[in-house]
Amino acid sequence: xxxxxxxxxxxxxxxxxxxxxxxxxxxxxxxxxxxxxxxxxxxxxxxxxxxxxxxxxxxxxxxxxxxxxxxxxxxxxxxxxxxxxxxxxxxxxxxxxxxxxxxxxxxxxxxxxxxxxxxxxxxxxxxxxxxxxxxxxxxxxxxxxxxxxxxxxxxxxxxxxxxxxxxxxxxxxxxxxxxxxxxxxxxxxxxxxxxxxxxxxxxxxxxxxxxxxxxxxxxxxxxx
Amino acid sequence: xxxxxxxxxxxxxxxxxxxxxxxxxxxxxxxxxxxxxxxxxxxxxxxxxxxxxxxxxxxxxxxxxxxxxxxxxxxxxxxxxxxxxxxxxxxxxxxxxxxxxxxxxxxxxxxxxxxxxxxxxxxxxxxxxxxxxxxxxxxxxxxxxxxxxxxxxxxxxxxxxxxxxxxxxxxxxxxxxxxxxxxxxxxxxxxxxxxxxxxxxxxxxxxxxxxxxxxxxxxxxxxx
Numbered sequence: 001x002x003x004x005x006x007x008x009x010x011x012x013x014x015x016x017x018x019x020x021x022x023x024x025x026x027x028x029x030x031x032x033x034x035x036x037x038x039x040x041x042x043x044x045x046x047x048x049x050x051x052x053x054x055x056x057x058x059x060x061x062x063x064x065x066x067x068x069x070x071x072x073x074x075x076x077x078x079x080x081x082x083x084x085x086x087x088x089x090x091x092x093x094x095x096x097x098x099x100x101x102x103x104x105x106x107x108x109x110x111x112x113x114x115x116x117x118x119x120x121x122x123x124x125x126x127x128x129x130x131x132x133x134x135x136x137x138x139x140x141x142x143x144x145x146x147x148x149x150x151x152x153x154x155x156x157x158x159x160x161x162x163x164x165x166x167x168x169x170x171x172x173x174x175x176x177x178x179x180x181x182x183x184x185x186x187x188x189x190x191x192x193x194x195x196x197x198x199x200x201x202x203x204x205x206x207x208x209x210x211x212x213x214x215x216x217x218x219x220x221x222x223x224x
Numbered sequence: 225x226x227x228x229x230x231x232x233x234x235x236x237x238x239x240x241x242x243x244x245x246x247x248x249x250x251x252x253x254x255x256x257x258x259x260x261x262x263x264x265x266x267x268x269x270x271x272x273x274x275x276x277x278x279x280x281x282x283x284x285x286x287x288x289x290x291x292x293x294x295x296x297x298x299x300x301x302x303x304x305x306x307x308x309x310x311x312x313x314x315x316x317x318x319x320x321x322x323x324x325x326x327x328x329x330x331x332x333x334x335x336x337x338x339x340x341x342x343x344x345x346x347x348x349x350x351x352x353x354x355x356x357x358x359x360x361x362x363x364x365x366x367x368x369x370x371x372x373x374x375x376x377x378x379x380x381x382x383x384x385x386x387x388x389x390x391x392x393x394x395x396x397x398x399x400x401x402x403x404x405x406x407x408x409x410x411x412x413x414x415x416x417x418x419x420x421x422x423x424x425x426x427x428x429x430x431x432x433x434x435x436x437x438x439x440x441x442x443x444x445x446x447x448x
Contacts, residue, residue, distance in 0.1 A: 131363060131370075135431060137381035137406045139355060139420070146355075146420055148409040149378065155370065157361035182361045185372040196363070196370055201434050207359060210425050214438045 002098035003119060004048035005040045005160065006090035009033050009105025010079050021057055022206065023105045024064065027215055030224055031064050032206060034072075035108035035215075038224060040101075041072045043112045049074035050093045051105070052086040084180050088172045099123060100168055101160035102183045106206045109218050114200050115160055121197050122162035129162070129184045130199030131155035157182060158199040167192050226322035227343060228272035229264045229384065230314035233257050233329025234303050245281055246430065247329045248288065251439055254448055255288050256430060258296075259332035259439075262448060264325075265296045267336045273298035274317045275329070276310040308404050312396045323347060324392055325384035326407045330430045333442050338424050339384055345421045346386035353386070353408045354423030355379035381406060382423040391416050 009023035023033040033051070040047055053061055055078035064070070075093055079086030087102055094100050099119050103110065114130055121128030134154040139146045161183045163171075171187040180186045184194045206215050233247035247257040257275070264271055277285055279302040288294070299317055303310030311326055318324050323343050327334065338354055345352030358378040363370045385407045387395075395411040404410045408418045430439050 134362070135429065137409075138358070139379045139381055139408075140377050141379055141420070142377065146379065146418065148403075148405070148412065150403070151405070153364050153366065154373065155363045155365055157363055179372075179374070181372070181375070184363075185361075188372065194370065196365070201432050205359065208425050210442065213441050217437050217441050218434065 002096035103160040125195035226320035327384040349419035
């Protein structure tokens, strides 16, 4: 079955306190996004790799690929104003009815086994996403007050979110709604059921300078 | 105003895949719990430090303090079956009506500024806890199905949870309830309002081997 991954790298670097977009920050001397692309390429060299970047970053990205001699073949697509639009643009590059994964560009540490498990579950169930237990106490804020929330039923959602391509295509025919924080939410709106797969603790989202240091440690001993 | 901290170290090491309790694992060559105790001692050398340990670990703890020549004065108290009982035991050692912080033994990276902010807010408002935004998508599981949860109103709760001593004493007169996952939940049950303070990303809970590696990085350059 044909497989594609849409890697969404829309960040502007604001939360990093940096003017450099997150996906360009150096991790072990290479742009963070290299590592993310590499993870999927290692998992399956035949997988179609689609990278969605803000239009204004595309030239800089090509320059970096050349400067670092980054050889993994991938298609670069210009994104839209929100993640929804960016993934939709990426999906236009998928020309088969097999499986598609949508992955955060800033999750460079995704284990191959997790990619495999998610794709397998999507093949069987239509839609599958990785989740991990909520390990912290959680509160809900309402105006000036807040209250404790029972965390035992909560799960933290990761990526790759994996789908049979026709299911994701149908979902992206829906009009944009700010409530779509991830593809699973969107797919559910069409009536599809999202299957949960066990995620991985190391599959962190690199969004702060501390996360970048953490990612360096976790990538110790991993060649690009 | 007099100040105490109750550092709760009840872990058995199960999640670490280790037979050694989490608080005894070595972080930069010293037991993790040393770093936690040290953080409060550095913040205020006059603060009363109460460490709650499972009874069967007390002897091993004393041996480690001697072996590593750990000089920070602290009171060790035997804990109970659940966190509730352990904190209650610790609270018996607080003999003033000033402020008390309750802190996870496995959060060795708590910044001094965060301790200061929480205690200040507790002095003013009675009860104050640090929280950080929920940076991930969240789902709620119900039997075999799950649904997306709006994360914008959710906050992840950290420690130190800080209180005016009489408020916490009143709360600990309540009977034990498994729903008390933290002291804030308990205090609210008495009608007190819990004030939220901005937490810190680096104030992580060390509960997995990956977290331990992360903590090593974050403590780089910090002397014990």
